[in-house]
Amino acid sequence: MASDFYKEKEHAFITIGRDIKEGNIPSLVLMCGKEEYLIRWYSDVLIKKYVSEACMPIDLVILEGENATVDKIKESLETVSLMSERKVVMLPDFSPVAGKEIKGFGTAEIKELIDYFEMIPEGSMLLITYSEQQETKSKKSKIKTAVEKIGRVYDFQPLKDGQLKSFIEKRFNLAGKTYAASVINLIMSESGYGNKAIEYSLYNLENDLKKIIAHSGNSSEITAADVSDIIAANPENNVFAMLNAIGRNRKDEAFRLLHNLLDAGTPIFNLLRLITNQLELILSVKEMKDEGLKISAIQKTLGVHQFRIKKAMAVTGLYSMNDLKCALCAAYEVDENIKTGLLEGHLALEYFISKI
Structure with a gap:
């Protein structure tokens, strides 16, 4: 069940879209939540926006596992970018966000990292991600609290009905396909998206939409039969x-x-x-x-x-x-x-x- 907080706030994808358009992305960003598809999508959006493709091997540093030490994080952030708008250092699936200690990153290291947040160089960005797959939200960690104060937290929760409808329509429109409203409703009803008892995420939905588009062949319209043939009764x-x-x-x-x-x-x-x-x-x-x-x-x-x-x-x-x-x-x-x-x-x- 979505939390009251989530229902009262605009979805994170709307917030980050506006922030990108207005140039309000700070040097410290945390992307978290249950919708991993959106976390990865907007991580890629920020990386493509700030890091030159030609300088990607140098100006994008991904630290994970034993490489994600405080010293390496600092060193990477403080190395000036070559030709990109920003040097981006990414900590993917960084479990200390959920208050979990990992090898080489205990309480002392978490405190040291938090203390450094305010010293991130202007030309660099620390991008942290963590996907919450549990049914109940993890207890807010010190890292998340600190990012909320200093940088920006984008909490990607499952899409609501109107947002889900737009997600489906956008993919059909990009494929040049027409469709009836009843076809969109059929997908939303039959896919199982939004039911926590079913392992069906936006990754699954996008894959099914690609199959539906392919199934429609040369026809300009997506029909109910196309949907029924691909999305088996869940x-x-x-x-x-x-x-x-x-x-x-x-x-x-x-x-x-x-x-x-x-x-x-x-x-x-x-x-x-x-x-x-x-x-x-x-x-x-x-x-x-x-x-x-x-x-x-x-x-x-x-x-x-x-x-x-x-x-x-x-x-x-x-x-x-x-x-x-x-x-x-x-x-x-x-x-x-x-x-x-x-x-x-x-x-x-x-x-x-x-x-x-």
């Missing part, structure tokens, strides 16, 4: 369909969908996490819907894409609040039974469907 959609079938007392259909997921190679615990995730979402949406909240208000509160909320709403009428709570308890019980070895995974999931 596990999330099948789980929603399975819960829908259970709610309609169609256990035979639910069992068929379960075995389709298992036969497709969906790992047991991934599938169970999806089931739990969807039940929690349906329960939350039902509670808010019963309170009279509209989709926009529910989306703002839960911080998930509207397409997932609409899918959840379609299922809420099939379950009472008590049914959903019992189903969630059953899912938690299945998880425990599998982990303790009481039941084998496939059997435990079949038992779950038969029980609710």
